[in-house]
Structure formats: C-alpha cells, structure tokens
Amino acid sequence: MRMKKSNKIIFTILGIIVAAYTLFPFYLVVLNTFKNANGIVSNPIGFGGVSFSQLMTNISSVVNNSNFNFWYAFGTSVIITIISLVLLALFGGMAAWVICRNKTKWSTVIYMVFIASMIIPFQVVMLPLISTFRDVGQFVGISMLQSIPGIVFAYCGFGGAMTVFILTGFIKGIPYELEEAAAIDGCSPEGTFFRIIFPLLTPVITTVTILNGMWIWNDYLLPSLMLGQNGKVKTLPVAVQAFVGSYVKQWDLILTAALLAIIPMIVIFLIAQKQIMNGMVEGAIK
Amino acid sequence: MAENSKNTKLLSVVLLVAGIAGLVIALYLDFTRSSAAFRGPLLVIGAIAALLGLYFYPTVEHHRSIINFIFLFPLLFAFAVTVIIPLVLGIFYSFTDWNGIRLTSFVGFGNYVSMFKDPAFIWSILLTFLFVVFNMVLINIVGFLLALLCTSKMRGVNFFRASYFLPNLIGGIVLGYIWQFVFNNVLIQVTAKWGMVNSVLANTKTAFAAIIVVYVWQYAGYIMLIYVTGLTTVPKDVLEASSIDGADALTTLFRIKIPMIAATITICTFLTLTSAFKQFDVNMALTNGSGSVADFMGSYLTNGTQMIALNIYNTAITKNAYALGQAKAVFFFIVLACVSILQVRISNKKEVEM
Numbered sequence: 120m121r122m123k124k125s126n127k128i129i130f131t132i133l134g135i136i137v138a139a140y141t142l143f144p145f146y147l148v149v150l151n152t153f154k155n156a157n158g159i160v161s162n163p164i165g166f167g168g169v170s171f172s173q174l175m176t177n178i179s180s181v182v183n184n185s186n187f188n189f190w191y192a193f194g195t196s197v198i199i200t201i202i203s204l205v206l207l208a209l210f211g212g213m214a215a216w217v218i219c220r221n222k223t224k225w226s227t228v229i230y231m232v233f234i235a236s237m238i239i240p241f242q243v244v245m246l247p248l249i250s251t252f253r254d255v256g257q258f259v260g261i262s263m264l265q266s267i268p269g270i271v272f273a274y275c276g277f278g279g280a281m282t283v284f285i286l287t288g289f290i291k292g293i294p295y296e297l298e299e300a301a302a303i304d305g306c307s308p309e310g311t312f313f314r315i316i317f318p319l320l321t322p323v324i325t326t327v328t329i330l331n332g333m334w335i336w337n338d339y340l341l342p343s344l345m346l347g348q349n350g351k352v353k354t355l356p357v358a359v360q361a362f363v364g365s366y367v368k369q370w371d372l373i374l375t376a377a378l379l380a381i382i383p384m385i386v387i388f389l390i391a392q393k394q395i396m397n398g399m400v401e402g403a404i405k
Numbered sequence: 406m407a408e409n410s411k412n413t414k415l416l417s418v419v420l421l422v423a424g425i426a427g428l429v430i431a432l433y434l435d436f437t438r439s440s441a442a443f444r445g446p447l448l449v450i451g452a453i454a455a456l457l458g459l460y461f462y463p464t465v466e467h468h469r470s471i472i473n474f475i476f477l478f479p480l481l482f483a484f485a486v487t488v489i490i491p492l493v494l495g496i497f498y499s500f501t502d503w504n505g506i507r508l509t510s511f512v513g514f515g516n517y518v519s520m521f522k523d524p525a526f527i528w529s530i531l532l533t534f535l536f537v538v539f540n541m542v543l544i545n546i547v548g549f550l551l552a553l554l555c556t557s558k559m560r561g562v563n564f565f566r567a568s569y570f571l572p573n574l575i576g577g578i579v580l581g582y583i584w585q586f587v588f589n590n591v592l593i594q595v596t597a598k599w600g601m602v603n604s605v606l607a608n609t610k611t612a613f614a615a616i617i618v619v620y621v622w623q624y625a626g627y628i629m630l631i632y633v634t635g636l637t638t639v640p641k642d643v644l645e646a647s648s649i650d651g652a653d654a655l656t657t658l659f660r661i662k663i664p665m666i667a668a669t670i671t672i673c674t675f676l677t678l679t680s681a682f683k684q685f686d687v688n689m690a691l692t693n694g695s696g697s698v699a700d701f702m703g704s705y706l707t708n709g710t711q712m713i714a715l716n717i718y719n720t721a722i723t724k725n726a727y728a729l730g731q732a733k734a735v736f737f738f739i740v741l742a743c744v745s746i747l748q749v750r751i752s753n754k755k756e757v758e759m
Contacts, residue, residue, distance in 0.1 A: 144572075275487075337574075
C-alpha cells in the first residue's frame with residue numbers, strides 16, 4: 120500500500136470534479152432563477168444580476184400563472200402518487216401472499232403471467248389502453264380518462280407485476296410455521312395476513328414504495344395520454360411540459376418551473392437518502 | 406354462537422343479493438344505453454357489496470378460498486384491464502386500419518409492410534440501436550469507474566455517492582429542459598469563442614451526442630450504486646490474499662474484482678440495454694426528435710434524432726396514424742422480448758457455471 124496518501128488526494132480531487140459536473144446543471148437552475156430574462160440570456164453562468172427579489176418575482180409569476188397552476192398540479196401529483204402507492208402496497212401484498220402460499224396450478228400461472236408481463240413496454244399497450252378506458256368509461260358511466268381514480272387504477276395495473284414479484288420473493292422467506300401457529304390459535308386467514316405477515320413486510324414494502332414512487336412521481340407519458348396535455352387535471356410533469364410549450368425561450372419562467380418541480384424530490388431524497396439508494400439497488404438486483 | 410352465526414349469514418346473504426342486484430341493474434342500464442349518472446357508482450358499490458357478502462359468508466370449509474379470491478381480485482382486475490386486454494387488443498389492432506376510435510377493415514400485414522418501407526422509421530430503429538450500444542458501453546464504464554471511486558478510501562464518499570445519484574431522481578422531461586438550457590444558452594457561449602455559432606442541438610450529429618451525454622449523466626449514478634453493492638460483496642480476505650501475493654491495483658481489478666462481480670455486470674448491462682431502448686422523456690424534451698438528414702434511403706428526413714419510442718408516439722398521437730403506430734409498437738415489443746429472453750438465458754447459464 121505505497122503512495123496511499125497521494126492516491127487519496129487524487130481520488131478526492133477526481134471525485135470533486137465529477138461531482139461538479141453532475142451538479143453543474145442544478146447549480147445553473149438555482150442560479151438563474153435569481154435573475155430576470157435578460158440577465159439569464161446575457162450572462163447565464165456568472166453572478167451578475169442576481170437578486171433575491173427577482174427570485175420571488177419569478178416564483179410568484181410561475182405559481183400564479185394560470186397555464187401552469189403549480190399548486191393544483193403539485194397537489195394532483197401528490198394525491199395520485201400517495202393513493203397509488205398505498206393501494207399497490209396493500210393489494211400487492213395481498214396478492215403476493217395468496218400467490219406465494221397457495222401451491223396450486225392457478226397461482227403458478229398468475230405468477231408467471233405477472234413475471235412475463237414485466238417485459239411489455241408501455242408503448243405497446245398505451246394506444247389501446249386509452250381507447251379501452253374511454254370506451255369502458257363511457258359504457259359504465261365512470262370517467263376513467265381525465266380523472267384521478269382512473270389514473271390510480273392504471274398505476275395499480277402497471278405497477279402490480281413488479282410489486283408482486285418483489286413481495287413474493289420476500290414472503291417466501293417468511294417461515295410458514297408462523298402462519299400455522301396463528302391458525303392453531305384460532306386466527307382467520309385474513310387476520311393472519313394483516314396481523315402477522317403484513318407487518319413483517321415493512322422493509323420490502325419500503326423498497327417497492329420507493330421504486331414505484333420514483334416512477335409514478337416522474338412519469339410523463341401515462342398521465343399526458345390519460346389526462347391530456349390541456350386537460351383540467353394535470354400532474355407536475357405534464358404541467359411543466361404544457362407550460363414550457365406555451366412559453367418558448369422564456370427561460371426565467373421555465374427554469375423557475377423546473378426548480379419548483381425538482382424541489383420536492385430533492386427534499387425527500389435528503390430526508391430518506393439511504394433508504395432511496397438502497398431501495399433502488401435492491402429493486403434492480405431482484 | 407348459533408345466534409351470531411345466523412346474523413352473519415343474514416348479513417352476508419343481504420349483501421350478496423343487494424350487490425348482485427346492483428351489478429345487474431347497472432349493467433342493464435349500460436346495455437340499454439341509459440345515461441343515468443348513478444349507474445357508474447352503482448356498479449362499483451354493487452361489486453364491493455357482493456365481495457363483502459362473500460367475505461361474511463359463514464363457511465369454514467371454503468373461507469380460505471374466498472379470502473384468496475378477494476385478496477387476488479383487486480390487483481388482478483386492474484392488471485387485466487390495463488395490461489392484458491390492451492396488449493391483446495393492440496396486437497389485433499395492428500392488423501387493421503384502426504384510427505384510435507373505430508376500425509373498418511383488416512389490412513393483414515399492411516401496416517408492417519408500410520412501416521418497413523418508411524425511411525424515417527428505419528432511421529429511428531438504426532438510431533435507437535446506435536443509442537443503445539453507446540449507452541450500454543458508456544454508462545457501464547462510467548458507472549463502474551464511479552463505483553471504484555466511491556469504494557476507494559476517499560473522504561466524503563457519502564456526499565459524492567449522493568451527488569452522482571441525484572440526476573436519477575428527476576424526471577426526464579424536467580431534465581431535458583434543464584439540459585436544453587445548458588446546451589442552448591450556456592455551452593453556446595463557450596463554443597462561440599471557438600467559432601461554432603449554432604447550438605449543439607441544431608446539428609443532428611451533435612444533438613444525438615448531446616442526448617447520449619444527458620442520458621449517461623442521468624443514468625450512470627444509478628448503475629454506479631449497483632456496482633458499489635457488487636464490489637462490497639467481494640470478500641475482504643480474497644483482496645488481502647491478492648495484495649499479500651503482490652498483485653498491484655490493476656491486476657486485482659481485472660483478475661479478482663471484475664470476475665467476481667460478473668453477475669452484477671450482467672444485471673447492469675441489461676438494465677442499461679432495456680432502459681435505453683425505451684428512452685422517451687429526454688428525447689422528447691431535449692430535441693423532440695428534430696434534426697435533418699440530407700439523404701437516407703433516397704429521401705430527406707426531418708427526424709434526425711428521433712428514437713423508436715418517440716417515433717411510435719408521434720406516429721400515433723401527432724400524425725393520428727394509430728394502426729401504424731400500433732404496428733411499430735408491436736415490433737418494438739418483439740425486439741424487447743427477444744432481448745429479455747436473451748438476458749434470462751445468459752443469467753441462467755452463469756448460475757449453472759457457478
């Protein structure tokens with residue numbers, strides 16, 4: 120282990136250079152939201168023209184913009200993400216438990232279909248999905264497109280396979296004796312699941328919630344197709360896209376909108392950094 | 406106890422009957438094309454009531470099966486409606502002249518023939534393959550080097566790891582616009598001094614390179630995390646033994662670390678492969694597929710940087726050619742399915758060898 124100290128310095132310098140590169144775009148976003156439109160165009164890198172009151176002006180002009188409707192889009196995104204995550208964890212856990220603990224032909228078939236469906240790209244189902252949702256919605260009188268329940272339903276369908284896959288792998292490792300003991304003590308099957316199995320799933324549910332949450336929060340294509348570009352209900356990515364489309368080259372507004380869109384994610388990352396990074400890795404390895 | 410069971414049975418039967426009645430009435434209204442607004446909620450309430458009735462049905466023998474059914478039903482129903490039915494319909498539609506709402510005739514393989522005669526689509530396929538190859542190689546190399554950096558004994562590893570991973574948190578649409586700003590407004594000031602007046606996004610070749618740069622920037626941090634996990638599973642005693650035997654850092658890397666994380670390399674390779682194939686958001690936000698190609702298969706193209714996922718989207722949504730877009734999507738699905746089967750084969754082989 121010769122040259123250890125100099126190696127350490129070289130590595131650290133290298134690390135700083137790479138970090139500077141990965142963080143540079145974020146730096147530019149934050150910096151330029153402190154400037155007005157002219158300041159951004161004439162001097163996007165330097166500190167010239169930076170003022171705190173300009174930041175407030177930019178934020179208020181974005182937040183109060185009727186095309187962007189930031190708080191409404193933000194709230195819609197939060198509601199869709201949270202309800203989808205709760206339902207996916209609950210229904211996914213229930214389904215995975217049944218699939219795992221019933222060694223019948225049917226449960227194997229269902230499991231195999233779930234696994235196989237994970238290779239289906241969204242593009243191949245998106246067009247018939249929209250028409251099916253529209254037709255079924257009109258037929259039964261429930262608005263499936265342009266509605267929050269409809270999009271939550273779609274996320275439950277699309278996230279189901281991966282959720283069941285990861286949860287099944289975990290439930291297999293829980294000793295069956297636990298459930299037998301509960302049954303002997305007079306616990307019903309549903310009681311066994313909710314009182315014994317579901318609490319034990321906490322770590323793996325954290326993992327699937329992180330994976331699904333990152334996907335649902337950032338997803339653009341599904342909400343843009345289901346809710347429409349100019350529909351009443353908008354998620355944050357759809358709102359950003361619609362906003363940028365209507366304000367070509369107004370970088371002061373666009374960058375402020377981008378900043379507002381990324382802040383929630385970064386705040387959550389700072390709080391649950393370790394869980395998010397571990398969850399992402401576990402999801403990939405399994 | 407008997408009284409109690411009688412009550413539950415009554416409750417169960419009432420719920421079942423009411424639920425099924427609700428379902429039947431709602432469906433009757435649907436089929437008679439009624440426009441009564443309550444038929445939607447009635448259907449949902451009916452279904453829930455029927456399930457509850459089933460749940461309360463006092464039977465020891467079948468209770469487990471009933472629970473199994475109720476537990477599986479919600480997810481399977483959503484899955485069938487959002488994935489299975491659209492998939493079957495989609496494959497069916499690709500052989501018709503479907504326009505997104507209705508279809509009038511079958512065209513056989515007509516859509517498939519015309520899509521392969523379309524130079525713009527062939528260009529998108531080739532471009533996607535090129536993009537996939539570049540990304541697979543670059544992201545894995547960059548991710549692996551970053552992982553080596555993050556597992557070396559440097560100060561502030563946690564900070565570096567988090568900052569490399571940060572781009573991965575943000576959706577492709579927002580990232581695309583941020584980078585559009587970087588290329589069009591910031592980088593141009595640097596390149597202008599070298600005599601390049603136009604933005605890199607204005608030229609097809611450099612714009613394609615720009616998409617790769619952004620995608621590597623976004624994805625390498627994620628791949629790095631997986632490699633870090635792989636590298637930390639390499640046993641310490643093996644590394645110690647190699648250093649005692651006098652192996653230098655490079656030998657340790659190539660003879661010990663890389664062979665020992667072969668499984669991780671397979672995972673990362675296929676992860677980058679499939680995600681690069683599906684790339685849509687950054688492509689849309691950064692260039693929206695624009696870019697001119699002077700002469701490809703004898704025609705002038707304007708979709709120089711349009712990859713396959715964006716091509717499908719534009720064919721269907723922008724140009725309103727739903728059946729053609731669907732046929733392209735089915736082709737896309739077949740390619741991805743082949744890749745996935747290949748991945749399973751290779752991983753299984755590896756497991757046997759170990």
